[in-house]
Amino acid sequence: MSVNGTLSRNLTEHVTAAVRNDLQENTYLVKRKDFLQTFFPPDDDAVRKTYGALLADKTYANGRWTQLPEAPGKQESLYYEPFTLILNRIHQEYEKNKKADNNNFVKSRRVWLDRHSKKPTSVTRAAANRPDIVNLFVDETQLEAFSEALELSIKAFEVPQQTEDIAGEPSPTTNNTLEASEHVDNILAYWLRTATVVEIKTKKSDKNFQKYYEDTLEQLAGYMRQMFREQHDRMFVFGLILFHDSLSVWYCDRSGLLGMEDFIDINKVLFGSSLWPFIHYLTTAMVQEPELFIRVIARLSTMNPRDLGWDPTMKVYSNDGQHAYSHSLEFDDVLKNFARSTYLYRTRWEINVKEEEYVTIRALSLSHAEVMCGRGQLVWLAVNKKTRKVVVIKQSWSPFPSIDGSNPENKEVTEEQDSVIRSEASIYQHAQAEQNTKIGHLVAHEELDNTRTLRDFRKGIQHDFQQTPNQFTTSNPKRSHDGNIKEESLHISAVQWFKKKFSNPLPLTERQLSRLVLDDYGYPLKRFRSLHELMQIADHCLEGYQFLLQKGIVHRDISPGNCLICPETKPTPAESIKKRTKSLETTGRLIDLDHAKIDKGYDFEKAVVEARNRVSDKDGIENLNAMIRMSGSMVVNADVLKSVHVLPIPIMEQYPWTALKAALYVETIGQSLGLIKATTQRELTLEDLRLPHWQTPYPPRFQHRVSELSERTGTMPYMSHSLLNRSPDVTHTSVHDMESLFWVLLYLCLTRSGPGGDLRTELVEQPGKVDETTQDLHRIIHCFYDSPREIIRDNKNALFLTPTDLEKYILYHIHPYFHKLKPLLLEWWRILSLGFQQYNNGVETIEYVHTAAIFRLATLKWLEDHPDEVESEEPYTRMTKREDGRREKDIFSTP
Numbered sequence: 001m002s003v004n005g006t007l008s009r010n011l012t013e014h015v016t017a018a019v020r021n022d023l024q025e026n027t028y029l030v031k032r033k034d035f036l037q038t039f040f041p042p043d044d045d046a047v048r049k050t051y052g053a054l055l056a057d058k059t060y061a062n063g064r065w066t067q068l069p070e071a072p073g074k075q076e077s078l079y080y081e082p083f084t085l086i087l088n089r090i091h092q093e094y095e096k097n098k099k100a101d102n103n104n105f106v107k108s109r110r111v112w113l114d115r116h117s118k119k120p121t122s123v124t125r126a127a128a129n130r131p132d133i134v135n136l137f138v139d140e141t142q143l144e145a146f147s148e149a150l151e152l153s154i155k156a157f158e159v160p161q162q163t164e165d166i167a168g169e170p171s172p173t174t175n176n177t178l179e180a181s182e183h184v185d186n187i188l189a190y191w192l193r194t195a196t197v198v199e200i201k202t203k204k205s206d207k208n209f210q211k212y213y214e215d216t217l218e219q220l221a222g223y224m225r226q227m228f229r230e231q232h233d234r235m236f237v238f239g240l241i242l243f244h245d246s247l248s249v250w251y252c253d254r255s256g257l258l259g260m261e262d263f264i265d266i267n268k269v270l271f272g273s274s275l276w277p278f279i280h281y282l283t284t285a286m287v288q289e290p291e292l293f294i295r296v297i298a299r300l301s302t303m304n305p306r307d308l309g310w311d312p313t314m315k316v317y318s319n320d321g322q323h324a325y326s327h328s329l330e331f332d333d334v335l336k337n338f339a340r341s342t343y344l345y346r347t348r349w350e351i352n353v354k355e356e357e358y359v360t361i362r363a364l365s366l367s368h369a370e371v372m373c374g375r376g377q378l379v380w381l382a383v384n385k386k387t388r389k390v391v392v393i394k395q396s397w398s399p400f401p402s403i404d405g406s407n408p409e410n411k412e413v414t415e416e417q418d419s420v421i422r423s424e425a426s427i428y429q430h431a432q433a434e435q436n437t438k439i440g441h442l443v444a445h446e447e448l449d450n451t452r453t454l455r456d457f458r459k460g461i462q463h464d465f466q467q468t469p470n471q472f473t474t475s476n477p478k479r480s481h482d483g484n485i486k487e488e489s490l491h492i493s494a495v496q497w498f499k500k501k502f503s504n505p506l507p508l509t510e511r512q513l514s515r516l517v518l519d520d521y522g523y524p525l526k527r528f529r530s531l532h533e534l535m536q537i538a539d540h541c542l543e544g545y546q547f548l549l550q551k552g553i554v555h556r557d558i559s560p561g562n563c564l565i566c567p568e569t570k571p572t573p574a575e576s577i578k579k580r581t582k583s584l585e586t587t588g589r590l591i592d593l594d595h596a597k598i599d600k601g602y603d604f605e606k607a608v609v610e611a612r613n614r615v616s617d618k619d620g621i622e623n624l625n626a627m628i629r630m631s632g633s634m635v636v637n638a639d640v641l642k643s644v645h646v647l648p649i650p651i652m653e654q655y656p657w658t659a660l661k662a663a664l665y666v667e668t669i670g671q672s673l674g675l676i677k678a679t680t681q682r683e684l685t686l687e688d689l690r691l692p693h694w695q696t697p698y699p700p701r702f703q704h705r706v707s708e709l710s711e712r713t714g715t716m717p718y719m720s721h722s723l724l725n726r727s728p729d730v731t732h733t734s735v736h737d738m739e740s741l742f743w744v745l746l747y748l749c750l751t752r753s754g755p756g757g758d759l760r761t762e763l764v765e766q767p768g769k770v771d772e773t774t775q776d777l778h779r780i781i782h783c784f785y786d787s788p789r790e791i792i793r794d795n796k797n798a799l800f801l802t803p804t805d806l807e808k809y810i811l812y813h814i815h816p817y818f819h820k821l822k823p824l825l826l827e828w829w830r831i832l833s834l835g836f837q838q839y840n841n842g843v844e845t846i847e848y849v850h851t852a853a854i855f856r857l858a859t860l861k862w863l864e865d866h867p868d869e870v871e872s873e874e875p876y877t878r879m880t881k882r883e884d885g886r887r888e889k890d891i892f893s894t895p
Helices: 011-026 032-039 044-056 077-101 140-156 175-180 184-193 209-230 276-282 289-302 331-337 424-431 453-457 487-501 531-550 577-583 604-612 618-631 638-646 659-673 734-751 772-784 789-801 805-813 816-840 851-865 876-893
Strands: 027-030 110-114 133-137 194-201 237-243 246-253 256-260 314-316 349-353 356-365 378-384 390-403 442-447 508-518 563-567 586-590
Touching: 011 027, 011 209, 011 256, 027 032, 027 487, 032 246, 032 256, 032 289, 044 077, 044 289, 077 110, 077 133, 077 194, 077 289, 110 289, 184 194, 194 209, 209 237, 209 246, 209 487, 237 289, 246 289, 349 378, 349 442, 349 508, 356 390, 390 424, 424 442, 424 508, 453 508, 531 563, 531 586, 531 734, 531 816, 531 851, 618 638, 618 659, 638 659, 659 816, 734 772, 734 805, 734 816, 734 851, 772 789, 772 805, 789 805, 789 816, 805 816, 816 851
Parallel strands: 027 256, 194 237
Antiparallel strands: 110 133, 133 194, 237 246, 246 256, 314 349, 349 356, 356 378, 378 390, 390 508, 442 508, 563 586
């Protein structure tokens, strides 16, 4: 991935990398009969009658589907149209027979469509990959008109290359983009109707068959991922791969990919003679491979939308009151009701939560919609239809305890396995969030019935947890004398490779669809109107964070989007200008407790009592004082002596905290602050050394918990270096969240040009060469924020090994607007560096245990030293005025 200065990504590579990451440890294989029974239960009579009809018209004859190439390895173009015809013939004949068998059978509005040469351009700027064949919700009578309109739209619509920052939010759209997107509704209609995707490969195997199959599965998974990205009302999806005449069937929900151990050999029958039609009816108990193929296609063609994964609790909102499920929309209705829905941020949904109806106004975050294994979080601004109250609706797939196939009774309970479901609502309720204005406020919540991925969707089907890769050996395909691969060995080698590749995934995490209604509308942190507001919001979020700590909660996902700038009041347009300006006053609010965890054994009141009753070791204190004075480097008062004596915590009991270690620790603090031999004439105080009082209660530390690596949390560019290392010995505590906050503030300082969140001009792609300083800026952003996990991890680790490099090589490149924040960034960095350094030496010191409190002290000191509300020089005054105008427009345009 190259750095081009816009922070944009090569989207094809981005999709491939994301898919590969999901495939790597979240792909599960089950026995074919179990997979088919779960998702495509048998309907033997209708299937066999359909098979008989296809035999009669010679669609299938002499042991093969006659329209498909007989030998593998031909051009793919020879497969598209014939296979599409076969799929539609199966659909048509099955509906005839099913209707004859059941008078209540409802004909489906579906067609299999060859789209191999007609790129299904993404409304949301996805990669250019396209499925070969799709199954669409559309009447056959409308198909020709629909296809023609879609083709015109795809030719006319040029996907704009927009700047995108780490949070996945597109930058403001230009007028040219709006003009170019006049045909976007046709494309939206296409994606709203896509039910199943198909990828075709002409080979069964070759000398590089492992990579061949792996690349093909990644390709199919990319299409399935795209369906999640564009269909926000989709809970799970299906996809098919045809390897010449071997069918691989796949299913995906937010717990990962699931496939069959064995392919369906669509040509294979037990009897190959011309008498087969007669033998077939004499052996109806024997299910042949072509019948299994028909069964899968017939079910995919006629399943009701719910069985295909559409959410029955979401409808697309229409101004005329004719709300409809997205898959049922007529083409003209899409054009009529969904203009200006570019990028799906303006698509309006009617959503039910706890029997209350809400209508979305616009999306606030769709960046995680495409997640194939995870929470798949979507966030909308919405209004309650009955009360007209404006709220935020957050939808995500909350995890249950991981299922690992073996859970001995004496196994230690992990942080993810101590509750029935890891519901964000339960975290809010435990925190009693309504008591604090600096964290999110929960209005209502619901875990939707019948949406558990394992119990309800997969019907309890599980892969064999005892499988090991050694169980399967992938032999090279046999070749005939002329060098061609023998036909009978190809399918076997492919199946063996699939089993070997996906035999040991991570334990499956079951998930359930959850919705929260929150009273938390605001702007992301990058939309600050001044440096003072930026740091005031940071302080408010730190205050909210400390409130959570007192409830035994750590947040675990500090990111720019989770630190909100919230308007304090909502005015009406009739108010005076003075009152309207007053209404733009804001408060910071820490939101999104989706990844938070609770130490249920933590009792803050008990911690306060314990802190107040601490009795310091007088002999130890005297020894510590003598050692510090003996060094001659500094003199400290009694409170400092007590704090450094009682607050640090040895990691292992066999290495106790001694007076000697405490003395060396005090000297290290003095060195980090430049106080050695600089103030020997007076006693240094807690304020001088920036330490909390010795009676400060301990926050929750989760020292008796075991982290699950599959649920290691955080937004990757802002994750602590310690967590990026994936060490099972590291427990996520407040120090890691504070490191995330540091990376958030540094990111804003490196990428923004002032109030309102505009990117720096150096980061806007320009023709021609850029100077060396700009190249260095690009490199820093790339290495610390916009790279794969391993690169970000290695660069952060290197910086902690040589902490002075921060000021020398990185802070040099922050935008001039943020120069006043350099001292605060350096102080935060000093706290983190010292904390992790001492931790690596075997002790959780004050900087490691009480990081949030010390961060807030530093932030309050900065605010005290910089009381100015707004900057007084250009162009920053102009930027502030523009941001104020944007906020006014936003507030007064919200119903």
